[in-house]
Amino acid sequence: MSNELIEQITKSDYKYGFVTNIEQEYAPKGLNEDTVRFISEKKNEPAYMLEFRLKAFRFWQQMKHPEWQKVNFPEIDLQDIYYYAAPKIKSKPKSLEEIDPEIRDTYNKLGIPLEEQKLLAGIAVDAVMDSISVATTFKDKLAEVGIIFCSISEAIQEYPQLIKQYLGSVVPYTDNYYAALNSAVFSDGSFVYIPKGVGCPMELSTYFRINAAQTGQFERTLIIADEGSYVSYLEGCTAPMRDENQLHAAVVELYAHKNAEIKYSTVQNWYPGDKEGKGGIYNFVTKRGLCAGDNSKISWTQVETGSAITWKYPSCVLKGNNSIGEFYSVALTNNYQQADTGTKMIHLGENTRSRIVSKGISAGHSDNSYRGLVKVARKATGARNYTQCDSLLIGDTCGAHTFPYIEVENQTAVVEHEATTSKISDDAIFYLNQRGISTEDAVGMIVNGYAREVIMQLPMEFAVEAQKLLAISLEGSVG
């Protein structure tokens, strides 16, 4: 492929880069115990939550920033960030009509069907702007079958029992630097509880948007699937174009009981920075699922095209016997984006199975790493893992790396890992050219074909979006 074409594909623009002009309410800049107390007070939280936050904060203060990652960024000045920024809402909206029209416009621009009439697609949405949840749709309908789907602040007020039991049970605040920070200052997020034996009748979805400047978004998602239940959950993210780097440090916890299944899909399209690598979101997220009960299943699907830096490892802890963990990922980096992503599969129970399919695509000057851990503990008899991680390089200025860790302590385990690295072959391009397809389209097609195995795992609406996203993100990068 010609260099011009590479140039072209790497030069597309970010279309979600607008700013919504709404009044925001901020916490004082900087991070100290007062900030933590301020957030807790602002949200009118019960005492146990404040205690949780303060414990996390004190622990965090003793921690050092990790150094092992293969992404480079200047030290983040955590004192120069607003830890709480919320769109000013006078009182809690009763219905969608009461939501600030500016906010509604924002979500309309993003194509999120906030308004009920658009919900024919059958997706219940929880929209989070900056730090707080602005609207949750379809709540009543879900409540009929006993499903709780609300913002986490609401859950803290109304379901303290569940929060006390599950918050921090999968990702404790001691887990890592950013998880501790999140536990101290998290502002909002989604909460889902699926009761025993209920299959959630629709896809649940959250849309995250960072709007205010100089803020960090620290959301927290907690999904609990009780015995024999099923839920499919989608997450999407966008942010305005800004010259500065913004921090997004979320924690997502999934908890699957006996025979339960959780499917978590992400299409991540945070602002990736401009062509010179200026600005963009730092996406440092801790995502982990616990298959606590026997025969439970957790499946992660992610399409990562945005963020200046993506640094996350959605993981599964397979504690229950016969539990299953899955991880499907497409990570595309372009221009000066960096990604260090992958998964951890921790096999603890007997006959546990896991499957990892990771597809990395690097273009421009980007760096894309897969880092994964497959651990089979001593007691995990009959564990099985299959890992496939492929990398595709477009142009000679990018890098693709794989760091798979395999730890086996049980003789009956069967663990397989295979990986390949290659470029888009000239034959394939030529073949498509011959049939009248332009080189740029051909690259889009080949990349989509390459990522198909993962995209197929997404719910239909998301799959279409993801396909388009891949093509757009690659625009101007053909090589």
Add this chain to the structure above:
Amino acid sequence: MNLIENIKKSLSENILNLSDLEQALKVGLPNPKTESWKYTPLNFPISNYEISTKEINSQNIELFKYVERFSKENDIPLYLLNGEILNVIPNLTKTNIEKQYNYFIKDFFYYLNQSTNKEIYSFVFDKSSENKNYSFIVGALAEDDNFLANTSLSFVIKKDTEIEFDFYFTNFTKKSFLQNNYFSFKLEENAKLKINILEDDPNQLNLINNFYLDLSDNSQLNLSVFAIDGIFTRNNIQVDINGQNCDALLNGLYIGTKKNVVDNHILVNHNKPNSHSNQFFKGILEDKSRGIFNGKVHVKKDAQKTNAYQSNKNILTSADAQIFTKPELEIYADDVKCSHGATSGFLQENEMFYLMTRGISREQSKSLLLKAFVNELIQKIENSNYVDWLDKKIDNLI
């Protein structure tokens, strides 16, 4: 640390590099937080070791028995016992250490090695040295327990020369012994080098082996490493491909028994285009042993048209055996073909069943299957004497 004090005491200052000893103290022993030693516990009491200053009894019978077993015609052996060269072979010179050794990772063991070697022996092989078998027998004949030997050698294979080396690492006594070895090889244009490394010690050997290989244009390397016995074995093998059209084949077999630790750290740097490398490692972990494999391929930006492959397969035969494997790729060029694979498994019941229905005992079926697993590697060695001898050895183990 005791070790450093012991060394200071036993050796006079004109042999020692004191600054290196201090540096070793400063760097400190690797611990589980050091990424390259994450899974490798130092399962021997390193701080009790000291340098042997006693005369070597070169008439030791064990030594000759050992050599007899595989000696061939045209054999030119070189004995390196307790870190000293016993006999002299042609092509030997002494050089200043500094020029040779700046590519090794500067960790505790590096400084430890440097501290007792102000000069190193270097060998130059040219056309006239072809068609001979060079064997390097690196071992211990210490009379007392807990001896440390630091060995450093450097080799240059001249243009168009084809040569084969056999390395044997062992211990002829029942005393606990630590070898800390650094070997560097420079392959000039069109040179061909074949190295067979055997790490085998039924007694108490702790082994840290560092091999550095520098490849020039059109050179070929074929390295096989058999780590089949030893309490602690650590191999650091680094290949720098600094020329075009090179071929680097790295084969390895490791067998862990008892409570042994066996660790292979391989790094292949592709610095120039059009070369090929292949890493092929297999391991059998028995009893309470622990195996570690870390293979890394680094392809630089200019190294287009590189083909690099890596494969690591393991079998665990006991509930207490462990394997930690990490096949890494780091790639900065787009027109390359790279792949890696790693598996860990156990003996398949259906395969065992198949053999047993044919009247083969369970034990025999097991060793038959394991034998088939390792044969792929053993058969890569052309020297039939060596193969037979190795075959028997492995038979005894599995």
